[in-house]
Amino acid sequence: MQLCAVLTRDELAHVIEEIAPLDVELSRRPRRILSLTRPELVELVEGSGLRVRGSARLTWDVAGVSVPVTIRACQVLLAPAVEIRDGAYVLAFEPRIEHLDITNVPGFVEEAVTGALEGTLAAKRDKLTWPFGRHLALRRMLPERISPATRFDLVPAGGEVVVGAAELRLTIDLEAHVRRGAIGIGDTRRSA
Numbered sequence: 001m002q003l004c005a006v007l008t009r010d011e012l013a014h015v016i017e018e019i020a021p022l023d024v025e026l027s028r029r030p031r032r033i034l035s036l037t038r039p040e041l042v043e044l045v046e047g048s049g050l051r052v053r054g055s056a057r058l059t060w061d062v063a064g065v066s067v068p069v070t071i072r073a074c075q076v077l078l079a080p081a082v083e084i085r086d087g088a089y090v091l092a093f094e095p096r097i098e099h100l101d102i103t104n105v106p107g108f109v110e111e112a113v114t115g116a117l118e119g120t121l122a123a124k125r126d127k128l129t130w131p132f133g134r135h136l137a138l139r140r141m142l143p144e145r146i147s148p149a150t151r152f153d154l155v156p157a158g159g160e161v162v163v164g165a166a167e168l169r170l171t172i173d174l175e176a177h178v179r180r181g182a183i184g185i186g187d188t189r190r191s192a
Helices: 009-019 107-123
Strands: 002-008 022-027 032-036 041-045 049-062 065-085 088-103 138-141 150-163 167-180
Touching: 002 009, 009 041, 022 107, 032 107, 049 088, 049 107, 065 107, 065 150, 065 167, 088 107, 088 150
Parallel strands: none
Antiparallel strands: 002 167, 022 032, 032 049, 041 049, 049 065, 065 088, 138 150, 150 167
């Protein structure tokens, strides 16, 4: 059996616009903070992912001196995929910087900023996931009146994500099983 969720471009844009503006701490020592504005563009790129473009300011401490950096345009593509992580299915969004326009800084600073942003995105990669394999798994003991002890399991068994021009469609494969007899410790809860 399958469960399908459809997110439109407008729904995704609304969620992203609600979380912005926001500050992201890239590092504490040296102190580096990225301040993102509301996005100028949120669009679905068919077959690729969700593209977000906006501007930002970066406070970049270099040798104890705070250097403000203006990012006129930062464009990121969030490419979705269904993966297995820690033994469970997740919907993961892989962030990729497509374009970065930094003004009034020397080339070596621009390279350092770009490297720091890419490193931060890579480090936060696990945060951009929804572990639907854990959240949607259902395991319930049937009433005590049923003998032998029986448990009903409904668990995710895979999935697919498709990005169209107007919507992102997540289809989750589910498997149902009935377990009879010796049920493991921790599985002894009974429902009424």
